[in-house]
Amino acid sequence: MSTCPHILLVEDDPAIAMSLKVTCKREGWDxxxxxxxxxxxxxxxxxxxxxxxxxxxxxxLPDGDGLSLCQQIRHTTDIDALKDIPIVFLTARSEEVDRILGLEMGGDDYCAKPFSPRELVARLKAIWRREQLLSHPSVIHTTSTDNTVNETFSNNMSGQALTFDCQCxxxxxQPLNYSLIWQGQKLELSNTERKILLTLLQTPNxxxxxxxxxxxxxxxPDHRLARTIDxxxxSIRKQLATVDASIDVIHTHRGLGYALCPA
Incomplete structure (x- = not known):
């Protein structure tokens, strides 16, 4: 991200757009x-x-669906840098299903109207903060089948690239380009999917x-949307299966959650 963030705002309501433009300009954003x-x-x-x-x-939007547009940006654009760009939805819809669809289609967050422009600014900063934690790569190698993976991963969230083995x-x-590679092949993941998989990788089993x-x-986090994790x-499993369908990488523990590389 540049020193002066550049935001694309797609909003048909001039009053909302002007309010957001003023707030973002105060932050020094283009x-x-x-x-x-x-x-x-x-x-x-x-x-x-x-x-x-x-x-x-x-x-x-008056001439299209923002959810479908997000999906196009994520999956059809030929500009790799835009496939992972943070996308925050603005929605006047209160239905939970619309929020779930937005996150499933590749959105990083959402603000339900009416909202405070300061809240939206805070949400963008939070997204960037998580990304910037991984912005100064160096290389660390570790081989482990136990919780030392967690220690190595956690101690190097400042941006080091990680290469390690586990049962799966x-x-x-590689934080420089946000690429996650398994068995020598790059996984095509959304921002949210990548963060979920990295979280599971912190402590296999x-x-x-x-x-x-x-x-x-x-x-x-909106706990009403916890089911979006499923x-x-x-989607992550589908990607992993394209590399090697014979390995059960993520195991479901019914009523509890998910684990990586089950013993």
């Missing part, structure tokens, strides 16, 4: 405002998008509850 869905993908393929730090995306194979995480995993991926786990 803002590009679009009021429709059809202009987003062309903008993302322009030079102006190369320094984007985050996207604030309204779910209900060899893993490598430990059972993590849905609530624990939810706290690991959000500074503002969908993310399903």
């Amino acid at each position: 803002i590009t405002w679009l009021d429709n869905a059809s202009s987003v993908l062309p903008m993302l393929h322009s030079p102006e998008a190369h320094d984007l730090s985050a996207i604030i995306l309204d779910v209900g 194979g060899i893993w490598h995480y 430990q059972v993590f509850s849905r609530e624990q995993l939810l706290h690991a991926v959000s500074d503002y 969908s993310h786990i399903k």
Whole structure:
């Protein structure tokens, strides 16, 4: 992320857009405002998008669906840097299912209208803070099948790349480009999926509850959305199966949660 964050705001309500622009300008952030869905993908393929730090995306746009637009950004754009860009949804919908869909389609967080612009700023800073913890890579190697993986991982969250073994194979995480590699192959994961998998990797064999995993991926966890973890786990398993379907990497402990590399 650049020293002066550049935010793409996609919001059709001028009053909300102006309020957010004023608040973000006070933070010293650059803002590009679009009021429709059809202009987003062309903008993302322009030079102006190369320094984007985050996207604030309204779910209900006059000419399109913000949820589908997020999915397009995550899965169809040919600009790799944008596939992992933080996306925060703005939604006037109070239904829990809409919030779940937003997170499952690749959103990092959401703000339900009406909201305080300061709250949105705080949520963006929290997302960036989690990413910046992993922004100064060096290399550490460890081979372990026990809890020393947890100690090594936790002591090096300042940004070192990790390469280590456990019962389910060899893993490598490179913070410079947020790539997580298993058995020599890069996994195509969303931000949330990557954070869940890294959390499980901290302690192979430990059972993590849905609530624990939810706290690991959000500074503002909504416990009503804990079931979204199941969908993310399903997506992670699908990715792992493309590499090696014979290994049961993530085990479900019914009523308890999930564990990596079960004994």
